[in-house]
Structure formats: structure tokens, C-alpha cells
Amino acid sequence: MEIVLIDKFIVPEESKERFLEEVHKSATFLRILPGFVEGFIYEKTDGESRHNVVTTAVWQDEEAFQNAKKSAAEGFKKIGFNPPEIMKNLNVEIERAVYRRSPYEPALRGVCEGAKRSGKRGSMKLVVLGATGSTGLEIVRQAMEHGHSVTAFVRSPERVKAFGDRITIKKGNLLDPAELEPVIKGHDAVLSAFGPRVPMAKADANLLRKFAVALTSAMPHAGVTRLVVESVAFLFKDAIIPPAYLLGRLFFPGVVADASAMEKVFEKSGLEWRCVRPN
Numbered sequence: 001m002e003i004v005l006i007d008k009f010i011v012p013e014e015s016k017e018r019f020l021e022e023v024h025k026s027a028t029f030l031r032i033l034p035g036f037v038e039g040f041i042y043e044k045t046d047g048e049s050r051h052n053v054v055t056t057a058v059w060q061d062e063e064a065f066q067n068a069k070k071s072a073a074e075g076f077k078k079i080g081f082n083p084p085e086i087m088k089n090l091n092v093e094i095e096r097a098v099y100r101r102s103p104y105e106p107a108l109r110g111v112c113e114g115a116k117r118s119g120k121r122g123s124m125k126l127v128v129l130g131a132t133g134s135t136g137l138e139i140v141r142q143a144m145e146h147g148h149s150v151t152a153f154v155r156s157p158e159r160v161k162a163f164g165d166r167i168t169i170k171k172g173n174l175l176d177p178a179e180l181e182p183v184i185k186g187h188d189a190v191l192s193a194f195g196p197r198v199p200m201a202k203a204d205a206n207l208l209r210k211f212a213v214a215l216t217s218a219m220p221h222a223g224v225t226r227l228v229v230e231s232v233a234f235l236f237k238d239a240i241i242p243p244a245y246l247l248g249r250l251f252f253p254g255v256v257a258d259a260s261a262m263e264k265v266f267e268k269s270g271l272e273w274r275c276v277r278p279n
């Protein structure tokens with residue numbers, strides 16, 4: 001059963017910006033731990049509650065939660081990140097509690113649990129973007145291997161010809177929401193390995209951000225909210241060995257800026273999105 005950690009904070013207005021920066025910092029660490037499902041930061045916009053910031057972190061199960069607590073304590077200590085001290089300095093009060101969560105529709109949960117017990121995963125209808133690239137081809141291959149049905153929306157259909165009629169291939173412009181929307185409609189999730197071809201053309205300087213803007217516009221209209229996106233490991237700001245962010249900023253500043261802009265667009269989108277940063 002999933003475990004939800006809910007922290008409710010009372011944050012003085014003058015400390016809010018600094019406090020939210022620190023929350024994002026710890027989230028960057030937590031979201032890559034095994035068993036992390038999703039996390040959200042809520043800022044109060046209206047209402048009577050004394051708490052003006054709420055954070056939630058969902059863990060796959062009790063074991064993942066306990067391991068995460070341990071890893072977080074060790075990881076934070078290593079990088080000198082001390083949440084109690086930060087809260088004290090910023091005059092922030094916290095109330096913390098752990099919850100169980102279940103979906104509104106118990107019937108849906110039954111289906112998932114049944115699937116888990118039998119060791120099978122339900123087959124999903126997936127849209128793969130960037131399907132003709134090195135990661136994309138692997139995603140298509142593995143999705144098929146796991147029994148999912150795949151629609152590849154591509155600009156170069158000849159590159160996925162080898163899959164024949166085992167997948168649906170649609171040709172079009174991945175930067176155009178009006179073209180993305182009808183392709184995505186009726187699917188369960190979108191998986192993206194879209195990214196600029198190397199060597200990068202000047203025209204591709206903001207490609208990832210443009211792509212994110214198009215996709216976040218198309219997906220809600222298509223009624224699909226689940227998304228997994230491939231990004232870059234240079235955005236692991238807290239990575240020390242190797243210092244990925246520093247190296248990225250030094251040697252690939254354009255990539256870092258564009259991928260960071262892309263992630264920001266997805267972050268603000270309200271989609272259920274997950275980011276993969278391979279290194």
C-alpha cells in the first residue's frame with residue numbers, strides 16, 4: 001500500500017521564497033530515491049487554514065518509505081543540508097503526518113492490485129515521441145516486449161519501418177499541439193525520448209522548451225495526463241561525483257538551459273509527469 005507523507009507548514013511571508021527554494025532542493029534529492037511515486041508542493045491561495053504551504057510525497061510502500069527516510073537523512077548530512085535548522089532560521093513551523101491513500105474509485109484499485117498479485121502488468125496504450133532515436137527505439141522495443149500497444153508519432157517514419165505493422169506509425173510535426181492532440185487522444189500515457197539531434201543545429205537551441213510547450217498544450221485537450229520524459233543528468237544540481245550540473249553549465253550551457261526550461265514547463269503543467277535523467 002502506498003504511503004503518503006504530508007507536511008503542513010506555517011511560513012512567514014518574508015521567508016517564503018527562500019523556504020520554497022529549500023523545499024525544491026530536498027525534492028530534487030527525494031524524487032530520485034527508489035520507490036518514490038510522486039510529490040507536490042501546495043501554496044495556499046485562499047481559505048482559513050494557518051498552514052500556507054503543504055508538501056506531499058508518495059512512496060510505493062512502507063519499505064520504500066523507511067529506506068527513503070534513511071537515505072535522505074544520510075544524503076542530507078553528506079551535503080550539509082539540515083532541514084530542521086533551515087526551518088528554525090526561517091521561523092517556519094511544521095506539522096508532519098503519514099497517511100494511507102486510496103483512489104476515489106475503489107474498483108480501479110482492485111484492478112491494479114489484481115494485476116500485481118498475478119505478476120502481470122496491464123497492457124497500456126502508449127504514445128512514444130522521439131521513437132526514432134537511440135532511446136526511443138529501445139522504448140518501443142521494450143514496450144512491445146511487455147505487451148503494450150505503441151503509437152510512434154515521428155517526423156521520419158522510415159526509421160521505425162523495421163517494427164512493421166506491430167506498432168502504429170503516424171507522421172507529423174511534434175512541435176504542433178494541433179497535430180499532437182489527435183494522435184495522443186485515446187492513449188493511457190506518453191513516453192518521450194525526444195531531443196535535439198547531435199551535432200545540434202542553431203535552430204534547435206530552444207527545441208526542448210518548444211516541445212514541452214506544445215506537448216503540455218496538447219495533452220490536456222487529448223484527455224491524457226500521464227507522461228514520462230527523458231531529460232539530462234546535467235540537471236542534478238546536488239550531484240557531487242561527478243559534479244554533473246557544474247560540468248553541464250561549463251561545457252554544455254545551451255543543453256542545460258533548454259532542458260531546464262523544458263522541465264519547468266512540465267513542472268507547471270499539472271500533468272502527472274515523471275522525468276528520467278540518464279547518466
Ligand SMILES: NC(=O)c1ccc[n+]([C@@H]2O[C@H](COP(=O)([O-])OP(=O)(O)OC[C@H]3O[C@@H](n4cnc5c(N)ncnc54)[C@H](OP(=O)(O)O)[C@@H]3O)[C@@H](O)[C@H]2O)c1
Nearest residue numbers: 130131132133134135155156174193194195197230232278
Ligand atoms: N542516449 C543517452 O544516453 C542520453 C543520455 C542523457 C540524456 N539524453 C537525452 O535524451 C534525449 C534523447 O536521447 P537520444 O540519445 O535517444 O537522442 P537521439 O538518438 O538523438 O534521438 C532524438 C529523437 O528526437 C527526434 N527529434 C529531434 N528533433 C526533432 C524535431 N524537430 N522534430 C521531430 N522529432 C525530432 C529524433 O527524430 P529523427 O529521427 O527524425 O531525427 C529522434 O527520434 C535527448 O534530449 C538527450 O539529450 C540521452
